[in-house]
Amino acid sequence: MATLPSLTKSVLLLACVFVAQAATAVDFRSASRHGVLLYQQPQDAAAKLFVVSRGTPLEVLTEQGEWLRVRDRQGSLAWVKKADLSATRQVEVLRSTSVHGQADSASPVVFKAEPGLLLNLLDNARNGWLRVKHQGGQEGFIRIEEVWGA
Structure with missing residues (x-):
């Protein structure tokens, strides 16, 4: 079996490290206004779980269309409309x-x-x-x- 030259191995290892870092990057956004509703499911008709104030940081876990699955500081999970969050951190x-x-x-x-x-x-x-x-x-x-x- 042929072996890869050491330079190629180094480049592949470095690429894996960068991919791993990107995969573990945490995405936080903040509520863009007072009274942002967080829902149980990604739909307007879903149960409303709670309300957050402007500036409240939320960790974005996943995206589904116009909705984001988020986690708050206490670890609660909910869905929020993407438009209700700001990139301002x-x-x-x-x-x-x-x-x-x-x-x-x-x-x-x-x-x-x-x-x-x-x-x-x-x-x-x-x-x-x-x-x-x-x-x-x-x-x-x-x-x-x-x-x-x-």
Whole structure:
């Protein structure tokens, strides 16, 4: 049996890694307005499960036509109309924490964030820190494990 040259093996291995990373990428979107309805099934006549407020981050699991299957922070599954979600990303603070001026816990604190606070996600540096913006205008960095929706 013939063997693949080592360069070809390396290229194939690298391609597999990129495919695996893409397959595990998490897609979050936020409710585009107050009063977005989440349904039991992907149809208008389905039972309405609950309502979310503008900015609430939801994890998108799958797409079916004009509907998205989503999961909320508590793990509840539901369907939502695609048009009711925005690509503008927000994250929800999970516990009392500090937002820092730099991506470093030793940097000065810009503001304190309490559980439930929604922050605009500006950037994910992929180093454990997120650059966020408060609705009041302050910007800073928060640890990724302190929020839901990133």
